[in-house]
Amino acid sequence: MSTTNHYNENVLEKLASEPNNLWKRILIFLIILGLVIWGNTGSNFTGITEKGMNVAKAILNGITHPETLLLFNFTSKGIPMLLLETISIAFLGTLIGAILAIPFAFLSATNIVPKWVSIIFRSITMLIRTIPALVWALIWIRVTGPGPFCGVVTQSIASIGMVSKMYITAIENLDTGVLEALDACGCNLFEKIRVGIIPQLSASFISTAIYRFDINLKDATILGIVGAGGIGFPLTDAIANARWNRVGAFVIVLVLLVIVIEWISTKIRARLAHGRS
Amino acid sequence: MAKNKVEKVPLFDRIFKPEVITLENGHSVARPKSRVPLILAILFVAILIAARATGFDFNILFNRINQLTVILGKIFNPNWSFFPKVLPPLIGTIKMSIVGTVVGCVVALPVSIFASSNINKNKPTLLIIRFIISVVRSLPAIVYAYFFVLVFGLGTFAGSLAIAFFTFGIVAKMLYENIETIDMGPYEAMTSFGANTLESFWTACLPQILPQFFDNCLYCFELNVRNSSILGYVGAGGLGLLINERVGLRQYNDVGMILLTIFVVVMTIDLVNDYIRSKII
Numbered sequence: 001m002s003t004t005n006h007y008n009e010n011v012l013e014k015l016a017s018e019p020n021n022l023w024k025r026i027l028i029f030l031i032i033l034g035l036v037i038w039g040n041t042g043s044n045f046t047g048i049t050e051k052g053m054n055v056a057k058a059i060l061n062g063i064t065h066p067e068t069l070l071l072f073n074f075t076s077k078g079i080p081m082l083l084l085e086t087i088s089i090a091f092l093g094t095l096i097g098a099i100l101a102i103p104f105a106f107l108s109a110t111n112i113v114p115k116w117v118s119i120i121f122r123s124i125t126m127l128i129r130t131i132p133a134l135v136w137a138l139i140w141i142r143v144t145g146p147g148p149f150c151g152v153v154t155q156s157i158a159s160i161g162m163v164s165k166m167y168i169t170a171i172e173n174l175d176t177g178v179l180e181a182l183d184a185c186g187c188n189l190f191e192k193i194r195v196g197i198i199p200q201l202s203a204s205f206i207s208t209a210i211y212r213f214d215i216n217l218k219d220a221t222i223l224g225i226v227g228a229g230g231i232g233f234p235l236t237d238a239i240a241n242a243r244w245n246r247v248g249a250f251v252i253v254l255v256l257l258v259i260v261i262e263w264i265s266t267k268i269r270a271r272l273a274h275g276r277s
Numbered sequence: 278m279a280k281n282k283v284e285k286v287p288l289f290d291r292i293f294k295p296e297v298i299t300l301e302n303g304h305s306v307a308r309p310k311s312r313v314p315l316i317l318a319i320l321f322v323a324i325l326i327a328a329r330a331t332g333f334d335f336n337i338l339f340n341r342i343n344q345l346t347v348i349l350g351k352i353f354n355p356n357w358s359f360f361p362k363v364l365p366p367l368i369g370t371i372k373m374s375i376v377g378t379v380v381g382c383v384v385a386l387p388v389s390i391f392a393s394s395n396i397n398k399n400k401p402t403l404l405i406i407r408f409i410i411s412v413v414r415s416l417p418a419i420v421y422a423y424f425f426v427l428v429f430g431l432g433t434f435a436g437s438l439a440i441a442f443f444t445f446g447i448v449a450k451m452l453y454e455n456i457e458t459i460d461m462g463p464y465e466a467m468t469s470f471g472a473n474t475l476e477s478f479w480t481a482c483l484p485q486i487l488p489q490f491f492d493n494c495l496y497c498f499e500l501n502v503r504n505s506s507i508l509g510y511v512g513a514g515g516l517g518l519l520i521n522e523r524v525g526l527r528q529y530n531d532v533g534m535i536l537l538t539i540f541v542v543v544m545t546i547d548l549v550n551d552y553i554r555s556k557i558i
Binding site: 032035036038039040041049052053055056059084085087088089091092095127130131132134135138139140142143144145147148149151152153218219221222225226229235236239251254255258259262 | 323324326327328330331332333334337338341342344345348349352371372373375376379380411412414415416417419420423424427428429430437503504506507510511520521524532536539540543
């Protein structure tokens with residue numbers, strides 16, 4: 001009669017022995033629902049006002065009708081120069097950060113230094129990570145003054161945390177058998193580093209740096225909000241002055257830039273991971 | 278045939294001819310010239326251009342570095358009595374992150390299913406959906422927050438919405454990459470039984486991706502608490518406003534207190550997440 005007859009006895013037995021998670025699932029669902037309701041208590045949603053509607057329309061209109069003149073303006077206020085500045089900030093910031101992270105990573109790797117040294121350096125990188133990039137920019141601005149240089153220094157420091165964390169993983173996965181073999185061949189320390197360690201680490205180090213460049217490029221676009229150079233300041237300035245066509249041009253260029261760079265970086269990283277093709 | 282073979286040699290190897298080594302047994306192998314010098318040269322030029330574009334100047338750094346030590350000294354000496362003022366915006370930040378993360382993740386789940394090439398066989402819709410996800414992901418949360426503040430008014434609602442967009446972009450991408458790596462055997466078995474796409478996905482694929490999905494959501498939540506502290510900068514509620522105000526007044530001890538609280542909260546969330554992860558995976 002029933003459809004269950006079609007199944008094998010063993011299958012039914014197996015099904016019956018599976019734990020029933022229904023109550024657990026309902027509980028988890030209720031907890032999440034409760035958190036969302038609690039989270040909404042402070043929210044100030046009062047519906048979209050007439051003014052808000054108009055602003056939304058203006059934004060959409062601006063984004064669909066970008067100011068094309070800005071794209072071909074090669075002065076320092078035009079998009080090409082701002083893009084160059086933004087990319088330069090991310091590039092230099094990533095490069096310096098990736099180099100600064102190397103000593104941190106080696107001094108935090110448990111297979112290189114004693115445990116207490118690694119704990120000290122791990123805590124330092126953690127403290128660096130805790131301060132958001134924007135706050136780093138606010139601090140560095142007191143040192144360098146506003147401008148793209150501030151952005152470079154900010155990103156150099158802000159990159160250290162994540163980059164050294166990924167370096168550490170690579171270092172701790174080092175194959176020490178290679179070093180022993182080189183020892184047995186009678187290689188000195190320099191030769192061991194040159195042919196035993198660098199080839200093992202370079203691919204993952206470069207891959208990490210390129211990945212971080214992706215992130216830094218996105219960050220570089222917002223650092224301008226506090227005056228650290230790049231496309232962020234003209235963008236927020238245009239938003240604040242409701243020049244939506246200009247905002248549209250900035251947003252479209254920004255989206256294209258990020259997508260293109262992400263695509264290139266994924267390609268390069270895939271190539272690094274699978275060897276030269 | 279021969280012409281085909283020539284074209285496969287990369288441009289670099291055609292300009293710098295590979296070194297040919299003849300072995301003892303008469304065979305010869307070609308060792309391509311190292312690309313490192315070329316890459317270094319390109320890197321060097323790029324550094325020069327970038328340094329000019331950003332006005333890189335070591336002198337400023339060396340002359341004024343003491344400013345940094347003063348500020349950092351104050352930050353690492355937090356003003357404890359400032360804590361009561363940190364608490365309300367902190368709770369606002371956390372609320373904002375929870376709502377934003379949950380909404381973003383819930384929307385990301387169905388979208389990412391249609392963005393994975395092993396479930397959605399329709400190439401045009403696949404590419405369109407992926408393109409939309411890329412576009413959403415490429416704008417920083419603070420830009421969304423700025424737009425939403427103008428549309429919905431100042432406050433945490435704009436912040437939640439901005440976080441939801443940001444979360445959607447990240448989680449959808451991570452999720453469709455996960456979906457593409459799952460075992461399709463059970464799915465095919467279900468379809469061969471006569472189940473439709475939705476039914477087969479529900480029973481065969483969902484159990485495989487749910488742990489990953491929750492893992493991504495937790496990761497994103499942590500990221501959001503960290504990042505949403507800056508959203509207040511454009512008026513979207515939370516701690517950012519306070520940070521901006523205190524930095525403006527040069528009250529770095531207060532800033533230190535704010536950062537310490539964020540640090541403790543992020544650490545706690547990290548620990549809780551690790552515990553939940555160990556339970557679901």
